[in-house]
Amino acid sequence: MIDAVAPGASRPLFRIVLPGIAPLMLLASAAAMAGLILLPLGVVFQEALAKGLMPYLAALKETDAIAAVKLTLLVAAISVPLNAVFGVAAAWTITKFEFRGKSVLLTLIDLPFSISPVVSGLVWVLLFGAQGIFGTWLIDHDVKIIFATPGLVLATILVTFPFVARELIPLMQEQGSDEEAAALTLGASGFTTFWRVTLPNIKWALLYGVLLCNARAMGEFGAVSVVSGHIRGLTNTLPLHVEVLYNDYDSVGAFAAASILAGLGIITLVLKTVLEWRHSGELSASRKH
Amino acid sequence: MNFRRAESTDERLALEIKGVSKQYGRFPALKDVSLQAKDKEFLALLGPSGSGKTTLLRVLAGLEEPDAGEVRFGGEDFLALPVRLRKVGMVFQHYALFRHMTVAQNIAFGLTVRRRSEKPSKSEIGDRVADLLSLVQLEGLEKRFPSQLSGGQRQRVALARALAIEPKMLLLDEPFGALDAQVRRELRRWLRELHDKAGVTTVFVTHDQEEALDLADRVAILKDGQLIQLGTPNEVYEHPATPFVFDFLGAACRMPGVVDGSRLLVADWESEAPKGAPQGPVDVFFRPDEVAFAPLDGAGLAAEVRGVTQRGPDVRIDCLIEGQTVELQAHGPTLPPGVATGLPVRIKPLRPQVYAAG
Secondary structure, eight states, rough: OOOOOOTSOOOOOOOOOOOOHHHHHHHHHHIIIIIIHHHHHHHHHHHHTTTTTTHHHHHSSSHHHHHHHHHHHHHHHHHHHHHHHHHHHHHHHHOOOOTTTHHHHHHHHHHHSHHHHHHHHHHHHHHHHHTSSHHHHHHHTTTOOOTTTHHHHHHHHHHHHHHHHHHHHHHHHHHHHHHHHHHTTTTTHHHHHHHIIIIHHHHHHHHHHHHHHHHHHOOOHHHHHHHOOTTTTTOHHHHHHHHHHHHTTTTTHHHHHHHHHHHHHHHHHHHHHHHHHHGGGEEEEEEEE | OHHHHHHHHSSSSSEEEEEEEEEEETEEEEEEEEEEOOOOOHHHHOOOOSHHHHHHHHHTTTSSSSSSEEEEEEEEEESSSEEEEEEEHEEOOTOOOOOSSOHHHHOOOOHHHHHHTTOOOHHHHHHHHHHHHTTTTTTTTTTTOGSSSHHHHHHHHHHHHHHOOEEEEEEETTTTTOOHHHHHHHHHHHHHHHHHHHHEEEEEEEEEEHHHHHSSEEEEETTTTTTEEHHHHHHHHHHHHHHHHHHSSSOOOEEEEEEEEEEEEEETTTEEOTTOOOSSSEEEEEETEEEEEEOSSSSEEEEEEEEEEETTTTTEEEEEEEEEEEEEEEEGGGGTOOTTTTTTTEESSSOOOEEOOO
16 A cells, blocks of 8 residues: 545544543543443343353353344344345435435334334334234134244344434435446446446445444344244344343353353454454544544 | 538538437426537537536437437437447546446457457457557557546546547537546547548537637537527637627626617717627627727727736726726736826727627
């Protein structure tokens, strides 16, 4: 890489110091960090390892736990790519076209953020549950959605829908559509333009959105809890598995499963930080925060 | 050059626009615009913002579809062709370079997206890129990314990229709008030379009258989506069709007057009315630097000098004429001796334009 200063990339930040306030602020944020984030995280691992390493590993090797991990990965593996595609499509539609009802679409995309995840789960039960609108038809045709993997996937997709789109929209709005217009005048087809101009311009933001989407997909509790039915080894994802074990007073098992979730969270955080550090100019979220 | 051949190509129409209209919601962006450009002509679309000039350019490129009208290029129905088959090179105000590609990749883009059967070989593309880089005087920068270039350099890359596809027509949308004055003036001359060298019909959008008058073979002046006047820079500057055009093309002084037969009366100054002037009450426009200072007993508008400000070679003379303060422009060394603050003078507009009072 040749190092040259890209205009508008990073300007020197002027620091202001408010006498007397600064130490207080520092202290308060340090206390909050320690008390609200590091302490619980430490407790998870401490409780998981309370009876030593062997019981911890045994809890992880238990068949229901392995089934929960597999199910969680399966649900994420289906819903995250789908949401990546939906998110790019929605962001593309909103930023590259002018149409009526654009603000309605924007609000709809944000809806999963503003409604409780329980509701996001419940709508699927109301649609596809035994007493739901399509319930009888589904039973007649022997299709299981609720209390089965398809229901978990639907609930996860709904809850995690905004992540990719929300990350892409501000960036694509800022980039405008001149580059696409230029590509078209140069003889590129619509597909080529998308593949060679649009996608490379948003790739880091897309990856960032996918990362956040994935973290939420694996950690989602409320919505999947409604549609899962809590069948051990069958419809329990990791977060649900944690709850079941905890209610059984199996604290080592519960915290061992929780430690996997915490580990996933930490990996996400590291990847997110790396992305923000290396590609801050191409992410919209990092500039807002 | 063979004179007769040049003549015949000159007269051939390249671009024909007939009755083009375009509406955004309830806002009319273009209203029944018709104009033509000759082969290899440099045409400027000049107008204030919101005049529809950029919309017209985007219609030519195929990026916007008009609601009504016809666009032909070389006799071919242009509106029936999608953007990518029109072979127009477009240059945007904010460059629109592909930010993740190097300069060389940007210039080669139009060649690399061609269908396999029409795609030049790698070495041919390399040669073409090298030729274009030297044409736009950017040799040695092929490996840079757009963010590592100055504004002027970026716009030259954009131009090279547009020329790479050997366009039938070059469309430039305020290409110098984002550059500073010095760079703008340099690039302007250079662009005209490039146009003459490349020999391609060019349509250039600008809101800068100086740029349009300096660059173009003909200037089309638009206002509120309508074509107001079309002509060579001299025609439109010396015979503006409306007060708007007069005002838009340069500084203007405006006085009420009356045309009676072949006489024009402005305050106590009587002169011959210009040809084709409307009868009755009129608005008289003249340029503040196109005046003569007449002897006190001669013909001219009675005025009182309020102030004389010298700035380099130019002199600004603030005059009070008929209760109206007018800023006149003169050249220092030719300023007559009688002009000084507080003294009465007589001013004779050299080329007044007369429009029906509105």
